[in-house]
Amino acid sequence: MLILGIETATAQVSVAVGGHEGVIGLFEVARGRRHAEILAPAIEFVLRQADIELTELGVIAVDTGPGLFTGMRVGLASAKALAQALRIPMIGISSLDLLAFPCRHSDRVVVPVIDARRGEVFWSMYRQVPGGLQQVAPPTVGPVDELVADLLARSQEVLCVGDGAHRYREEIIEGYHCEIGGDEHPSAAPLVQLAHARALREDWVNPREIHAVYLRAPDAQINWATRERRE
Amino acid sequence: MLLRAGSVEITHAIAAAVAGFARPGDMIVLAGEMGSGKTAFAQGFGRALGVTEPITSPTFTLVHSYDCGRITLHHADLYRLERTAEVADLALVELAEFDGIVLVEWGDVAGASLGDHLEVRLGVDTDALLSGDGDEELRSIELTAVGRSWSRRWDRLNTALEPYRW
Numbered sequence: 185m186l187i188l189g190i191e192t193a194t195a196q197v198s199v200a201v202g203g204h205e206g207v208i209g210l211f212e213v214a215r216g217r218r219h220a221e222i223l224a225p226a227i228e229f230v231l232r233q234a235d236i237e238l239t240e241l242g243v244i245a246v247d248t249g250p251g252l253f254t255g256m257r258v259g260l261a262s263a264k265a266l267a268q269a270l271r272i273p274m275i276g277i278s279s280l281d282l283l284a285f286p287c288r289h290s291d292r293v294v295v296p297v298i299d300a301r302r303g304e305v306f307w308s309m310y311r312q313v314p315g316g317l318q319q320v321a322p323p324t325v326g327p328v329d330e331l332v333a334d335l336l337a338r339s340q341e342v343l344c345v346g347d348g349a350h351r352y353r354e355e356i357i358e359g360y361h362c363e364i365g366g367d368e369h370p371s372a373a374p375l376v377q378l379a380h381a382r383a384l385r386e387d388w389v390n391p392r393e394i395h396a397v398y399l400r401a402p403d404a405q406i407n408w409a410t411r412e413r414r415e
Numbered sequence: 416m417l418l419r420a421g422s423v424e425i426t427h428a429i430a431a432a433v434a435g436f437a438r439p440g441d442m443i444v445l446a447g448e449m450g451s452g453k454t455a456f457a458q459g460f461g462r463a464l465g466v467t468e469p470i471t472s473p474t475f476t477l478v479h480s481y482d483c484g485r486i487t488l489h490h491a492d493l494y495r496l497e498r499t500a501e502v503a504d505l506a507l508v509e510l511a512e513f514d515g516i517v518l519v520e521w522g523d524v525a526g527a528s529l530g531d532h533l534e535v536r537l538g539v540d541t542d543a544l545l546s547g548d549g550d551e552e553l554r555s556i557e558l559t560a561v562g563r564s565w566s567r568r569w570d571r572l573n574t575a576l577e578p579y580r581w
């Protein structure tokens with residue numbers, strides 16, 4: 185079964201197609217952050233070069249975040265539109281899972297760190313287990329200080345990956361001795377690989393069940409004291 | 416920094432002076448009640464950046480974007496929003512980070528979520544208005560830097576705005 189993977193959670197746009205033979209085609213642009221302009225032509229290009237018709241796709245896989253609001257809106261909307269039009273199921277995978285997966289052979293704790301802007305980062309932690317990775321700390325959002333405090337509290341051998349780890353390299357290393365490496369951006373290649381394993385188990389959902397994971401502050405009523413006074 | 420604007424033209428001039436110090440990544444919160452001159456400030460600010468199209472209050476579209484060459488000016492209005500998640504959905508911080516300058520009308524209600532910013536609080540002298548003998552055009556404009564992003568520009572901004580001090 186052929187899977188189209190769409191990844192727009194960070195500054196990068198990444199599109200891949202693949203199946204039981206692995207990743208067949210991959211297209212990535214990490215500059216400009218023009219998700220809306222690049223994504224649709226990228227999908228068309230990858231499929232055409234891999235000689236795959238849209239109607240041959242069996243599943244649409246998408247990165248559900250956490251990440252950029254502006255990027256994920258484009259990725260999720262496009263992925264859902266395709267799945268609905270083609271009447272095929274979807275598989276949503278976290279951006280943090282996608283960053284950790286390429287480091288699955290590391291004997292250290294893998295900590296994907298995604299830039300959440302305003303000095304904050306998204307992170308979670310993974311450890312190698314037979315057959316893959318296991319998440320050992322849930323996705324969290326907070327200032328870089330909080331990430332450092334979390335690393336100190338757990339005091340393990342750590343490999344930090346992702347654009348947040350690269351952007352705040354000095355602050356992280358200053359606070360906790362660890363290695364910063366790996367990929368800056370999650371890629372649609374591991375998205376297709378991970379989605380394929382789930383597709384074999386028919387572990388997929390209807391497009392309407394796919395939601396972005398923003399990890400933002402809890403929603404609250406805006407305090408409109410100033411506006412009400414005038415009305 | 417408390418400034419005094421006796422006419423729309425002076426509000427425009429103050430906004431243009433602030434625009435002269437603005438750089439990509441800046442977030443500028445426009446606070447003040449209805450009719451206090453938030454949109455007038457935005458118009459002066461946009462014109463100084465080279466926006467030629469008319470700048471109107473984006474109350475019904477939430478965000479207007481104006482291409483000024485190297486940068487994009489985003490003009491947002493939170494007035495119609497009811498929940499903080501709706502503010503988050505606008506991703507104003509991301510718009511700023513991507514070579515943008517963001518002006519946020521009524522942005523003070525979400526100040527904490529906007530990170531470092533310059534707050535421009537506009538006020539009308541209501542006592543003077545009610546008594547009928549005041550200057551109806553008179554506005555107070557108070558600038559406050561929230562966070563560190565404006566601290567290095569503050570002295571120069573202060574000097575540039577000296578003529579408009581209250």
